[in-house]
Amino acid sequence: MIRKKIHILLVGLLLAGCSAKQYQMIDGGVVVNVKQKSKTDTHKVRLQVVRDELIHVSATPDNEFPKDSTLIIVPGLKNTPFTVDNSHKDSIMLVTSRLRVAVSNLDGGVKFKDKDGKVILAEKQGGGKTFTPIEVEGTKGFSVRQIFNSPADEAFHGLGQHQADEFNYKGKSEELFQYNTKVSVPFIVSNKNYGLLWDSYSLSRFGDSRPYKQLNNVFKLYDKTGKQGSLTGTYTSKDKGVETLVRNEESIFFEDIKSIKNLPKNFPLKNANVTYEGEIEAPESGDFKFTLYYAGYVKVYLNNKLVVPERWRTAWNPNSYKFSMPLEAGKRVPLRIEWQPDGGTSYCGLRALTPQQADEKDNQVWWSEMNKKLDYYFVYGNDADEIIKGYRMLTGKSQIMPKWAMGYWQSRERYKTQDEILTNLKEFRKRKIPIDNIVLDWNYWEENAWGSHEFDKKRFPDPQGMVDSIHALNGKMMISVWPKFYKTTEHFKEFDRKGWMYQQAIKDSVRDWVGPGYVGSFYDAYSGGARKLFWKQIYDNLYPLGIDAWWMDASEPNVLDCTDMDYRKALCGPTALGSSTEYFNTYALMNAEAIYNGQRSVAPNKRVFLLTRSGFAGLQRYSTATWSGDIATRWEDMKAQISAGLNFAVSGIPYWTMDIGGFCVEDRYVAGQQQYDKNGQENKDYKEWRELNARWFQFGAFAPLYRAHGQFPYREPWNIAPEGHPAYKSIVYYTNLRYRLMPYIYTMAGMTYFNDYTIMRPLFMDFQADKKVENISDQFMFGPAFMVCPVYSYEARNRNVYFPAGSNWYDFYTGNYITGGKQVSVDAPYEHIPLFIKEGSIIPVGPEIQYTGEKKADKIVLYVYKGKDGSFTLYEDEDSNYNYETGKYANISLTYNNTNNTLTIGERKGQFDGMLKNRTFVIVTVSKDKPKAFNYDADGQSVTYDGREQKVTLK
Template sequence: MKKVKIYISLFLGLTLASCSTKKHYEKVDEGIIINFDNLNIKKLKLQVLGDQLIHVSATPEAEFPKDSSLIIVPKKRDIPFTVDEVGDSILLSTNKLKVMVSTLNGGIQFKDKKGNIILAEENGGGKTFDPIEVEDTKGYTIRQIFNSPQDEAFYGLGQHQADEFNFKNKSEELFQYNTKVSVPFIVSNKNYGLLWDSYALSRFGDSRPFEQLNTIFKIYNKEGKAGSLTGTYTTTDSGVKTLVRQEASIFFEDKKSIKKLPEGFPLKNASLTYEGAIEAPKTGAYKFSLYYAGYIKVFLNNEEIVPERWRTAWNPNSYKFVMDLEAGKKVPLRIEWQPNGGVSYCGLRAKTPQLEEEKGNQVWWSEMNKSLNYYFVHGNSMDEVIKGYRELTGKAQIMPKWAMGYWQSRERYKTEDEILGALKGFRDRKIPIDNIVLDWNYWEEDAWGSHEFDASRFPDPKGMVDAIHDMNAKMMISVWPKFYRTTKNFKAFDEKGWMYQQAIQDSVRDWVGPGYIGSFYDAYSGGARKLFWKQIYDNLYPIGVDAWWMDASEPNVLDCTDMDYRKSLQGPTALGSSTEFFNTYALMNAEAIYDGQREVAPNKRVFLLTRSGFAGLQRYSTATWSGDIATRWEDMKAQISAGLNFAVSGIPYWTMDIGGFCVEDRYVSAQGVYDKTGKENADYKEWRELNARWHQFGAFAPLYRSHGQFPFREAWNIAPKGHPAYESIVSYTNLRYRLMPYIYTLAGMTNYDDYTIMRPLVMDFANDKNVENISDQFMFGSSIMVNPVYSYQARNRTVYFPAGTNWFDFYTGEYIKGGQDKNVDAPYERIPLYIKEGAIIPVGPEIQYTDEKPADKITLYVYRGQDGSFTLYEDEGVNYNYEAGKSAKIPFNYNDADGTLTIGTREGEFKGMLKSRIFVIVPVSKENPKAFIYDAEGQTITYDGTEQTISLK
């Protein structure tokens, strides 16, 4: 494909500036268009979508393309604005913003009403357009640079696995893959957000890809000879000799490049070492990307830069690190790799020090767009910025109340008896649960995509679902966008031209049995989306399924392919090439389910869980989980930062496989040892603690869900009753259910207030600079600070207590001053939890499922020391009557100066609403500390919906 660079220049367009009488813009609906005669950018448009929402589009063409956005919800907006010419600039003003556009170069500055710069494009406009043509369609590879002050921080970009949090001076490649969800939206600590409207492969922070080592460095082998690294291949397999060879690069990252590994060498029991030295061409900070499956360590300059990491052989992960290198200096490099599988992947790539014009700035790059589009979102807080994002991309739906409870899953329940037996195990042991999940392969082996059950294992699907409902639970089922070519559903798509063809043409076989040929449907076609839902509706909806699990929605047609082949496998789409429409499949697929169910059952809440996502996903009542992560402590830790950045990306519902999906062999072996001997060996001991710690964290995720490969994940299969792991898991499950009035209120707030449930500390304590890089603590709602423990055998951890408030220990009521680090206890059975001053937390009754009984008696904890408020939200929990105002809110306001709690007049009503209830008020203060006890004694109030003020003194 041919590319010609076109750069925006500072010095072009001077004729425009000298013609003072000429009007440099035209006013259009919702904004202005600025024409540039002598710049390579021909048109720039500012569209006013809100007092603090500005859409910027630019093109080097004579006219803007006619296409519409996939992520923006179209609606008529009539926002007042004015336009003036000020010197060499055009000033567009709303009630809250001033936007300055240079007529010399098209550069834009966003300012507040006082004229302070919030965000500015790089001097000269910062725009780059490179023509690109794919499948006879022309477009542009685009780049946009914004200035960024040193003290700026960036959050969002979706969910990634390198355990990075603040993306300032970092880079992230934005594409969809198992465990990686890319959302092109960032929120700055400067109280603005930027939504980058591109569906192509994109990059944030650095526009360049990682490159192979030998294209960047001079490399030397173990003996010091230039041109290669020394690769040593050994194995415990008998009769196989050690192999030594020279490697020009370490790039075995996909099905194509792994063919460069020694042919026929068995990897399953192998130990591989790559060693030598690298020599940098210039002094500076070099970024490295490690791609790995199996066990791996990296040593650079004789330091262990990457301690041992592991991923299952078929599902590699990326990890990034930075190293300062000196020009001309040889630095020893050693990679120790145990593939741990018959096919496995490994790679180490790097980037030279960042381009000067990009260094320290906010940079966006996308491979193929028709034009450049972004949305500037401003607010007085991160919450206001996210509210603006949802104004653009759609409101979050209130998830069904049962989704706030506990979900049990495994890979996989193989029979009707297994899934029903597991659910019965919860009910018999009185462990709360609301949802049980049927994973893939409930169909006959050669019938993927049939949506039909294997009758030998599931003889009565409707009876099975009825039995689940009779045990007061819901069932979610796995439905893939994948179809074997022999199924009638495949043929129905194929005859309409709605199946991706590359996998069929190449006879790509999957991993099931002998391997079967199939492909994915084209979710970009409106007709295909309707057919996809119809097939689900005809086959699965009638048996009473409650929720839908959309696996592999990246779409992952084939694991571990190179990027070019991935594009071939998932295109061309109905809208254009997969190069242009690379990242939005999950969004289109979610629309199919949401629109389909709301059409046939308009008052039944939709719930969809998908492995991928994109901007706007929240409008389709869809949540995302973090994919097939590993069962390692470092993977657990990475989920904290991953979940927090996903939350800041504007999509409020996220979850993960508690315990990790892909299991190390040692844990599987440990289960076998335990089954035979009943003794807990070292590995099984660690497995149990890992699961306990992960549940302690997971109970405070927006959605609480356990899932994974063998060993089984039900609490009693992890450890027996009486074991601290079992007791802790059950304890935090009960806590989740006792907090249901609080949690469901947060769910309501995601819709009414555009709220975010899982909150990095920077959201609530923006004035405390110390929290900007804290990625292992978070707020669950506005009141509870959660501090997961993610190291084996750790029995304490350091917690930072943000300034601006003081804190109470959840378990003891101990009072702790804000603005300090403190090493706190973290015994096996619990993680540190703290409540901020002014918090009001409602505690419901003991329940086994979310709608078992009404919360007619609520214990109300009031944490004194600051004024506080909380508004309890309730509705029918399962339908959309809330959209018509059928809901109720009860406001609570605490005045610390006079020590009074006012329970306000109830607003609204709904069918089945409690007209009267009891509140037991439990004040907690520095002088009177109290532990968080479910049924604590306190001042008892009967509330009938009318306002009451209670003295707590």
Template sequence: MKKPTRLLNLLVLLTLAACAESPYQKIDDGIIINVEQPQDAGARRVRLQVLGDKLIHVSATPEKEFPRDSSLIIVPGLQTVPFSIEDIGDSVMLSTAKLKAVVSRSDGGIRFKDKAGKVILAEKQGGGRSFTPIEADGTKGYSVRQLFDSPADEAFYGLGQHQADEFNYKGKSEELFQYNTKVSVPFIVSNKNYGLLWDSYSLSRFGDSREYRQLNETFILYDKEGRQGGLTGTYVSPAPERPRLERKEESLYFEDIKTIRNLPENFPLKEADVTYEGTIEAQHDGTYRFILYYAGYVKVYLNDELVVPERWRTAWNPNSYKFTFDLESGKKVPLRIEWKPDGGKSYFGLRVQPPLEEEEQDSQIWWSEMNKKIDYYFVYGESMDEIIGGYRTLTGKSRIMPKWAMGFWQSRERYKTQDEILGTLKEFRDRKIPIDNIVLDWNHWPEDAWGSHEFDKSRFPDPKAMVDSIHAMHGKMMISVWPKFYATTEHYKEFDSKGWMYRQAVKDSIRDWVGPGYVGSFYDAYAPGARKLFWNQIYEHYYPLGIDAWWMDASEPNILDCTDMEYRKALSGPTALGSSTEYFNAYALMNAEAIYEGQRSVDPDKRVFLLTRSGFAGLQRYSTATWSGDIATRWEDMKAQISAGLNFAMSGIPYWTMDIGGFCVESRYVGAQLEYDRSGKENADLKEWRELNARWYQFGAFAPLYRAHGQFPYREPWHIAPEGHPAYDAILYYTDLRYRLMPYIYTLSGMTYFDDYTMMRPLVMDFGDDKKVENISDQFMFGPAFMVCPVYQYQARSREVYFPDGTNWYDFYTGQSVTGGQQLKVDAPYDRIPLYIREGAIIPIGPDIQYSDEKPAETIVLYVYRGQNGSFTLYEDEGVNYNYEKGDYSTISFNYNDTEGTLTIGERKGAFDGMLRERKFIIVPVSREDPRSFQYTDQGKQVNYDGKQQIIEL
């Protein structure tokens, strides 16, 4: 009996050994590869999981086993699809119906291929991965790095919303963290038919994994006299007690409340003139990437060339701007910086990244400070819309916003009383300026009770009556709700008793800027119980008033302005999930979940609307939009919002907006308005202010959400300029146009849910075959029809416009045709921005309305732009509830056949309560031979429609 037992044991041992040495193992949803020749700091195990025919989840770890899976951004319940595995030489290939992933057994490197075998994306030779151990708050993890090959003609879009006015991120770098005006989303879309979602919540970098370095760490510095060791810093103040100071500057790094102490002690910086000058000597040939951090006014000259024309930011909210310069090793190049601080405390810095190592220069690089493993999702698609659709499959569908949210919103910092907010809405109605939503900003509570969710009774004596009055004027109201609580409030104590408050700010007695300054902190949105409590407090105090929408300010979280990164992490942690080093970037997502899930749990038929100052991958599933934060009132800031909004859209989150006119105001504009209030005369600065706002409104009317907000001067149209002024008239024209386009715009909103559509579209999304559009960041498509070309230079009355190839275009205002594939200088008068319609477009124009649901669109004017076949499907539903998720909506298709000259109005599909059974269409064809200027009412063929198909000859 012993021999068979020994034989059996031997067979078991051999089987176990064979399993242990197996190069890979199949699992239910994919494959795990045991790397045969793991490199130092490299991966030992690589896992591929199939989440769709075009979706692959890749994980890698240096450990023997993978840590337990959990993701904050991926929706649960994703199902695998059929796939196959086969050996291919020294590799193993995983195949779906649309995609192949070939994995090297020796090093774990992956190449993604289409069905024809063409490489779409490949990890760097050897896998391109590295893991560096890190420990934070007693938790161990890894700083991770992943490199991919990237051909020279690749282009990258996405990464959230940043303010350096960059668009195509090929050859650039971006640090991914959340801050006021900066929203980081770790997702890119490539022009090579794929997207990549990087699943990390820590501080991350794309394009270059290195930190920016101090100038003296990269260059040999010389002062203005040629002496080695530093630049010359000259400080000249108008203050008579200390008018001038000169000193050596070894670096220029005064970027936070800690390093600002390195500026000259007790020197009065307000309105001072500061100059940094000398020469820099590079140690290597190549392109150097500079990042300028500034508050106040600044200019930068390199080699006697103005590389950064004057920029400005308010003292308390600095901005970053990036530029590059080619330098030669050993060659001294003059550097001169002119800085004029605009406050008693101002921030400034200039740092640099030297050229990448040669072997990394054509790489796509991702780095994160702290992960448990490498996690990324590969998304294949034959169009950028399909790629974004894959992203939303992973992270959640975009909800349809309430219809009123597509209208105009008015806000300011801030309506200080109940009478102010009601009087402002009444003024809109009296002046017949369309509006849907008015916003109550922060500090409506008693001064010492931030987080109480109570109103200051001296200023808001009857909040319920206030909200009821807004509703009676056919308006909606959004209110500012911060995740911030003063330590003296009962709400703070309720969180704190359960360990759900970040306590560092209270321990350090950090006081905010209100009155004498009050101590408080933010709640921990990573704790499920804290999220429920946050909603419950809102529900108990605000919800009974009938408030319609929620404004989640400072959701980065921004507990204290202008802090260094390490202190920011200390202030916002530790979190319920672990170290704030690991969970640094996803706070806004967790906070949005609190409101969305909370409201739907108590009022499931009312559409949620949230506006947040930050965001993260997956935000769209919580019916949440993002605005671009406390930007400045400068022409360059307006221009930067175009590229910022386009990249945010390419990050998969369709709803975005901005402070029309900018938030933080230059003092010259404040003075100009005050002078006008006294004298009634328009001086030069006020003239510019009015034109800036007119141009910004013209652009804003074609953003997904149309919203004005800012500090004084006020942004209501009549405060910007009097009736009859070209600025006032321009604002009214585009607001009226926005409302006339409501059938078109609301259809786009429906498409974001049903078709994973993107409303604000860089030209590369629709004209990717035209290589000239890959770097165009100042024109965009608004839906399938409109090409919007904002004007962002003062007194410009024309601008260059590129007309993408593959179609011809019509001037929206005149109907004149323009041939595609060329660049032209076009007119841009004060009261109009260039606006063009592509051939084949069909645009439904609705009635004259003052708010979104004033009356149904019983008559729709259909503009049909001939020259190509075209289609548009009108979407309608109840506008305020979630019945569309149950199938309660209708669609009417319009299909234009250019050869036959016919428009087919399709049979209406679907139904919902309140749907129009009959309506009238007025069809206006526009052609080269018969150009038609845009009119709200025009002569056209009238069609009475009862839901049945009709074919109309044009």
């Protein structure tokens, strides 16, 4: 018996010794050791518990992990209790109250299971990790890849904001970098109840780790005569005396300022029609992916099918569009690209990918160019809201924007004088069109003084008077502040003396587009000292004027348009933290921190508002919104903003906006045509322009931020169409509706902070059980009540709408009842966007106002849409300070019981300075049997409310 006990003890000690070698306990987690076959195989996997549902995973092929540093994760996250189960033969299990996370000690593969042992997410068999050594500017790192298994019915949303009008990224790929109109956020939400935050700041890819290749590196090419080796390029000019040029094209790659030099020299592209045609022969059978890069007008035919209907982009700001097609090995397929360049400099490219390699196909794939280690965060949640809450737990709370930011923003590229900006704001007030914010775009300085923060006195003789006048008109002013400085300015020199300016543009004498072209560069926002100096220069020159908001343009950073990727890296590095290869995507985050922390350091209780053209994970913590950049003014571009905005919202950053009407305008709208002919008929282009803007304003009124901006034609409502025109009437109607809904909208702003809410919501967020909504990218919920269905086709007067199952619906304009779970063709008259209210909704409607602070909502109409129980909690605070962070706010719960037909107005919770202690609620009910159109002044049951609970039986 004694010998048996000694044997058991020895076996136990031996197993304990093996376990000790297999893993080590660390503060907040565990490190699992993996036996390597080669030096680039996984050697260590680290799991750290952030919360019961949040797990940080790191892996390295090295003997030790590099020192932790992060730009996106907020400090101070407390460790959560966990246990380690080492009873499994080939794995170590980390256990929290909600998760069981297993790491194989054979290959380092990680599996995430729920508390019942059901697999939520698993890395691919063998671990799915790849480490490829890379060295840049003397710093060593790895190009990393991680593959996860993905079931066929999985859906992925997020990844930031992209312009190819893709929504569900399952089976698709996206390259993650920052550029004008493209904002990359490495976070996805899966319909399998998890999110994944990929912690890398370098150029990354999702879905397919490979870069697109030029056509001749993918296919055999044949010209239009059948000769192998190239396509045929035909260049025809509309200019007299210019002969048609025909030449062989070994690839179609004219995508940057370097490669466009391969276009025909001395051939005038400005008035040209270009055709690339021939045949391509695939090396294997399968689905081939294509990416089209274009400026000007372009169409693509493949296998005699129009696969890319006409698209357009302005010459200086090309766009990408993706498509795919199954091809057969050895079969020649016709290809034809019809391109009409936009101006003398223009871009066109078509690249492709062979069918995806077996280990990646149909799986979840992440790749990044340069990391010190492989890093990601797993976020578990029962629904998308809970997952986004976890993301914000990691990367920071979304601040409540000032209430005035929820109002209308009028902008123009650009108000050229002090008189222009004031005259237009006065016109809004004269016409009684609500507005809160007016914007001064770039070039308010003297032409050769970009970055000086000084006004051109000829055009802006009294900046202080201008700001004061805007405030006197009850407006707020946002001003453009770029991270760009001409080398002749004192501000540039101040940065330069400290080594805080990127030098490549200076060395290469890169000139911009202003006047004769001026040499300058961008400051290094990765330096803490540089960020403080950036704010100090703003504080010394602009802040004393009383400017309310800051527009942070070109924050990708966009030092020079249309460069190849390698030169872009050279222009924006090296950074204070390391090479621009490693820190390629996070400039906007650092730049936002500069102004947010700067303003809060001098005015800690004044809410910050920042608008930036780029972004990254964590941007929301700096009270920063993003807009979708210099998009084009086409119907397809408007449609692409819907999916772009929805995916951006799912990426965890709740405040997003766009240039209503689009920024870059086709020549047909700006060529100086007469708006009307001698018979009073609208010019056909202006007719379309007005309808496009009407539809875009209808959509924009239900974006988190409501803002118009763009080049000529001007975007003020009266410049779009005359008073009385359907476009004008529609714009004014939805602007007024936006302001009447301010109690509802501002409550959602509060919810983004207190509940980690998302304002602009893909349908799958609220109708998770209905699998049909996972691919619906052109409808969305605006808060809990409104389903918004934009119209994005010219002269469309109806559109198909899917009504999600799990709820029934009311038509906003008629009150008519619609049963959920079906698709219906609905009316879409010129002046109205299809708009529907979810059954059980309670919508607070405020008084008529011309700006958000005009008067308090002492009378609120409560629309109650019967049919099922519902609730809404009205949120109010002091509108423009941070006292809500210390508890100065109030909530009034509104609860409808459908069975008892009662509305309970709950006891007011909380208080704040200036709070209304008494108000009137007017309750208006809409039901299936008694439909009622939405009406601001509808009659209803009037209730006097003094903060005490009231229960009202509804009539």
